[in-house]
Amino acid sequence: MFKHWGRYAISTMLVSTMVLSGCSSNSGTGKEGTSAAKSESVVNESGFPLTNEPIKLSMFTRIAPLNGPFKDMPVFQDYEKMSNVQVKFTEAPTDGFQEKKNLLFASNELPDAFYRSAITPLEATQFGSVGQLIPLEELIDKYAPNLKKLMDEYPEIRSAITTPEGHIYAIPGIVTLAAARTDKKWINQAWLKKLNLKEPETTDDLYQVLVAFRDQDPNGNGKKDEIPMTARTVLSVVNMMSGSFGLDQQLGYNINLENDxxxxWMGSEQNKELLMYLNKLYKEKLLDPELFSQKEAQYLAKQGSGNAGFFFDQTNNSFLTIADQYEGIAPPAGPNGDRLQAQASPVPRDFGAFAITSVNKYPEITMRWIDYFYSDEGSTLLRFGREGEHYEIKDGIPVYKEDFLKTDNQPKITPYAGGGAPHLISEKVASYINPPQVQEAQKKLDPYMPKVRYASPMFDEKTAQEVNILRNDIDKYYEEQSTKFIAGALSFDKWGEFQDTLKKMNLDKLEQLYQEAYDKMKK
Structure with a gap:
């Protein structure tokens, strides 16, 4: 999950303007989203196939660096035979994905559905209100029994995806397993042991450990080539260390909730302390200098190299061959004693994982198609492939076969690799991402998890546009300035100017809009 600033950036002003002005190369559909093209195939309301006459659907999706082509994945090959639905995926790489998605909406060159496309709450409201995404609530009630059951069992799912007008324009990936909703803090315990160091309990301890990783040649090759600390991006390291400075991430944003x-907190003194700490690490070559430019594949490769001292990820998939070298640690206590695991996603973890567009001729069949993956059976097929070939059942739980794991093909056969796929992640189907090592790492985090994790609120159309406009400018400015503060390109003597600029950009107004949304959620 989504990781609020960079990976799931909200739509640009250009896209907002083009969509709201009604630019279109397809026929308009109106607010109710009823497709102008009538379905030529009848949905079967239960069982397989989903329709007696074969149909084709087009879907736009994000492809992660480790994935293979979706058309070669067993889940989609086998499910096509089961369902009578052939899906043609248009795959866009993680890097540059948001821009490609924006362009589809702006040009109105829409697929039948968006799959693993991280539609944000603001995008769902925006593109739903102008009819590019269709409302799904009635389709869910009639054609999605698996999803409906989960929504009834976890009411926070429905509240997180329903607009104030009562519409659902996108459905999430649903994670009932706590360990799949956090990024663990992985440290090189082999290096700790070699250097006779203890697991860091505070940010000062962490600093001393990173210095030792830099200077004392823990990999034993006589070179200063160790990477003491790394992360996906600049803002992801801010995200992952924020809890040590008393900074939470509630409502899907940089928000603390204090007495409701x-x-x-972007302009707070706590954030200044956090950025100063990261600047210290960067100046002293303790924080990966490639943080500002590396791609996802580079980051994952560093995890698997065994040459990284401290990093963050949900599971141990990327360093399985050297898994014994690492262990999870608790959030280090910060200078004021704060020790919060701020990065913790809600049960509807991956908002906007799937959405149906107004050009779709078969919305009923499409809803039945996606609902299968909210069952244990469908989720098992999506995550594990074919029983006997890719996995076997042990103690009632699907587990990858040892000979298959040795092939390094696991990330290529499933769209779950890389995150964000629309499906159910329960304890039953999470053996690969939740092995004992990951379970132990989660136990280190559990005492510091927030009691309630509120998802991003769904705003009404007018407010969503106002939030969109405010956040476009504020988020871009915050990312730019945070990067400069960490890299030392901007002196902390300029913090007052930074705060003043945030105020001029109406940060107080944005805060008020989130307050009003939170108050409505609490009623």
């Missing part, structure tokens, strides 16, 4: 009051 929303506080956006």
């Amino acid at each position: 009051k929303v506080k956006i």
Whole structure:
């Protein structure tokens, strides 16, 4: 999950303007989203196939660096035979994905559905209100029994995806397993042992450990080539270390909730302390200098190299061959004693994982198609492939076969690799991402998890546009300035100017809008 700033950036002003002005190369559909083209195939309301006459659907999706082509994945090959639905995927790489998605909406060159496309709450409201995404609530009630059951069992799912007008324009990946909703803090315990160091309990301890990783040649090759600390991006390291400085991430944003009051903390003294700490690490070559430019594949490769001292990820998939070298640690206590696991996603973890567009001729069949993956059976097929060939059942739980794991083909056969796929992640289907090592790492985090994790609120159309406009400018400015503060390109003597600029950009107004949304959620 989504990781709020960079990976799931909200739509640009250009896209907002083009969509709201009604630019279109397809026929308009109106707010109810009823497709102008009538379905030529009848949905079967239960069982397989989903329709007696074969149909084709087009879907736009994100492809992660380790994935193979979706058309070669067993789940989609086998499910096509089961369902009578052939899906043609248009795959866009993780890097540059948001821009490609924006362009589809702006040009109105829409697929039948968006799959693993991280439609944000703001995008769902925006593109739903102008009819590019269709409302799904009635389709869910009639054609999605698996999803409906989960929504009834976990009411926070429905509240997180329903607009104030009562519409659902996108459905999430649903994670009932706590360990799949956090990024663990992985440290090189083999290096700790070699250097006779203890697991860091505070941010000061962490600093001393990173210095030792830099200077004392823990990999034993006589070179200073160790990477003491790394992360996916600049803002992901801010995200992952924020809890040590008392900074939470509630409502899908940089928000602390204090006595039911929303506080956006970008300009706070706590955030200044956090950025100063990261700047210290960067200046002293303790924080990966490639943080500002590396791609996802590079980051994952560093995990598997065994040459990284401290990093963050949900599971151990990327360093399985050297898994014994690492262990999870608790959030280090910060200078004021704060020790929060701020990065913790809600049960509807991956908002906007799937959405149906107005050009889709078969919305009923499409809803039945996606609903299968919210069952244990469908999720098992999606995550594990074919029983006997890719996995076997042990103690009632699907587990990858040892000979298959040795092939390094696991990430290529499933769209779950890389995150964000629309499906159910339960304890039953999570053996690969939740092995004992990951379970132990989660136990280190559990005492510091927030009692309640609120998902991003669904705003009404007018408010969503206002939030969209405010966040486009504020988020871009915050990312730019945070990067400069960490890299030392901007002196902390300029912090007052930074705060003043945030105020001029109406940060207080944005805070008020989130407060109003939170108050409605609490009623």
